[in-house]
Amino acid sequence: MRVAIFGARGLLGQSLMHEWNGDEVVGLSSADADIRDADAVCTALDRTHPDWIVLAAAYTDVDGCESQPDLAFAVNRDGAVHVAEAAKQAGSRLLFLSSDYVFDGRKTEPYEVGDARNPQSVYGRSKAEAEIRLIEIMPDCCIARTSWLFGAGGKCFPDTILKLAATRPALDVVDDQRGSPTYTMDLARTIMQLCRKGARGIVHVTNAGDCTWFEFAREIVKRAHLTTDVRPVSSQQMARPAPRPAYSVLSPASLQKFGIAMPTWQHALQRYTADRS
Numbered sequence: 195m196r197v198a199i200f201g202a203r204g205l206l207g208q209s210l211m212h213e214w215n216g217d218e219v220v221g222l223s224s225a226d227a228d229i230r231d232a233d234a235v236c237t238a239l240d241r242t243h244p245d246w247i248v249l250a251a252a253y254t255d256v257d258g259c260e261s262q263p264d265l266a267f268a269v270n271r272d273g274a275v276h277v278a279e280a281a282k283q284a285g286s287r288l289l290f291l292s293s294d295y296v297f298d299g300r301k302t303e304p305y306e307v308g309d310a311r312n313p314q315s316v317y318g319r320s321k322a323e324a325e326i327r328l329i330e331i332m333p334d335c336c337i338a339r340t341s342w343l344f345g346a347g348g349k350c351f352p353d354t355i356l357k358l359a360a361t362r363p364a365l366d367v368v369d370d371q372r373g374s375p376t377y378t379m380d381l382a383r384t385i386m387q388l389c390r391k392g393a394r395g396i397v398h399v400t401n402a403g404d405c406t407w408f409e410f411a412r413e414i415v416k417r418a419h420l421t422t423d424v425r426p427v428s429s430q431q432m433a434r435p436a437p438r439p440a441y442s443v444l445s446p447a448s449l450q451k452f453g454i455a456m457p458t459w460q461h462a463l464q465r466y467t468a469d470r471s
Contacts, residue, residue: 197389198222198244198286200229200277201251205348206291209378210248214386220244224251229273235280246389249277249290252321256295259317260436270320271327278331288332289389294341294373294400296322299439307339307396307448315436325396336393338385341400341442342410345378346469351407355414356470359422365415369408369426373442374400377462384454391452398444401459413460417467 195217201207202221211221220242227238229251239247252270253259259266274290281288295318296311311322328335344350358365376399384399405413408426415422429438449456 195245195389196220196243197246197248198239198242199248199250200227201249202226204250204252204254205343205345205350206250206378206381208347209345209382210250210385213379213382229276230268232276232279235276236283239280239284239286243284244286246287246289247277247281248385248389249274249288252291254317256315256317256438257435259320260315263316263320266316266320267323270317271324274324275327275331278328278335281335282332287334287336287389287392288328289336289338289385289393290324290328292325292337292339293318293321294339294442294444295439296325296339297439297442299371299441301441304443304445305398306445307398314439317436334394336388337396338388338399339396339444340376340381340398341373341444342375343378343381344375344463344466346466351375351410352414352463352466355411356418356420359415359418359420362422364423364425365411366425366427366432367408367411368429368432369406370428371438371440371442372404372406373439374402374404374444375410375459375463376400377457377459377466379465380456380462384449384456387454388452393452395448397448397452398446399449399456400444400446401456401462402446403458403460404443405459410459413463414467417463
């Protein structure tokens with residue numbers, strides 16, 4: 195296959211470029227093709243003629259999206275539409291990365307792919323509206339929803355916690371938001387499998403298991419053999435500009451239909467920590 199990856203220099207994009215093997219892969223950064231520019235997207239696809247396009251480019255700063263909604267929708271929704279329209283014209287398949295933030299977080303059991311979207315933040319709305327538009331343009335596209343990404347090569351929660359823990363005796367971390375941390379290396383390998391299997395429709399793709407941010411932070415500090423005291427606090431105590439879902443665990447049932455099972459987040463964290471040291 196020939197594969198084009200938009201967002202090749204992002205956290206996930208770097209892992210996709212590193213892990214993808216056996217196919218011809220072209221990585222496109224925002225400097226190569228800004229997805230806000232429909233003509234630039236078409237030009238990039240005319241050059242690469244991909245069988246599959248993986249759209250990993252996004253504006254993922256959740257609080258930044260809240261203060262810059264025009265930018266959030268220009269990249270996350272309109273940019274995705276530009277890629278889908280160009281993909282349709284080129285006869286390419288498309289896999290689009292979406293988010294657990296398309297849900298409101300009011301459930302207490304894992305979200306299934308058919309559960310109603312009800313985003314509470316600008317970021318979530320931009321992703322939810324992109325999903326709807328992409329299904330209209332390309333009914334056979336694959337939408338891979340994921341959550342709580344971490345990995346090498348950029349800013350992520352474990353990296354932040356380790357840097358803070360190295361300089362502080364104690365850290366306060368929210369304990370009333372629950373989700374599934376997902377390692378970009380594992381996500382990249384799964385995306386590769388989904389493309390090779392000709393996946394279509396919505397698929398939930400996260401590492402197995404779930405935790406709160408506090409539980410995640412405590413495990414990060416423990417595995418790094420640091421003595422920093424990690425303390426649980428409420429979201430109200432750590433107010434942020436954008437609302438976060440209290441519960442956004444995604445069910446693995448849709449992924450299991452493809453015969454794919456992902457490792458636990460604890461195993462993923464162990465490998466991330468080993469690779470980092």
